[in-house]
Amino acid sequence: MTRQGESERYAYFVLEGLQRAFYSDDRGKEHTVVFTYPNSFSGVADSFLLGKPALYDMETLTKSKFLRADRAAVIELCQSHPEILKLIHQATSIALRLAVQRQIELMACSAEEKFRLIMGRTPQLLNLSPQKYIASYLGMDPATFSKLISRVEF
Numbered sequence: 001m002t003r004q005g006e007s008e009r010y011a012y013f014v015l016e017g018l019q020r021a022f023y024s025d026d027r028g029k030e031h032t033v034v035f036t037y038p039n040s041f042s043g044v045a046d047s048f049l050l051g052k053p054a055l056y057d058m059e060t061l062t063k064s065k066f067l068r069a070d071r072a073a074v075i076e077l078c079q080s081h082p083e084i085l086k087l088i089h090q091a092t093s094i095a096l097r098l099a100v101q102r103q104i105e106l107m108a109c110s111a112e113e114k115f116r117l118i119m120g121r122t123p124q125l126l127n128l129s130p131q132k133y134i135a136s137y138l139g140m141d142p143a144t145f146s147k148l149i150s151r152v153e154f
Helices: 045-050 071-080 082-108 111-121 131-138 142-151
Strands: 010-016 019-024 030-036 057-060 065-070
Touching: 010 045, 010 071, 019 131, 030 131, 045 082, 065 071, 071 082, 082 111, 111 131, 111 142, 131 142
Parallel strands: none
Antiparallel strands: 010 065, 019 030, 019 057
16 A cells, blocks of 8 residues: 555545554564554555655555545645544544553563453454464564464453
């Protein structure tokens, strides 16, 4: 959908499918940042809102359908309809809160706690995404993730 270094041109609303945002480090290792699902927004939001190059890639993991709006159209809508700007502010505030919550979980939770949290929120992720991407999202290696699947009930 969007490559690191490109500017995000669209805001997406997911109708179907699973998407993944990931950062590639200098060694070429991928680090999953977020998954997006139906009935949520997708795309590289900070790049879209700021008009700056994306710091990470966004890709589809399964067949996906979206509603999308280009940046110019969204800016125009915000200027002519303040309620749209208010909705974007609300969505951005929620996304920031979720990002902070995720950061706290990554720093303060054990591998098992992180595993239980993600499986409690989105158990279907196991059927839709390769396990290595989920492990990366949780900040653990794939072997640790595999052990958790076999021994932790959720």
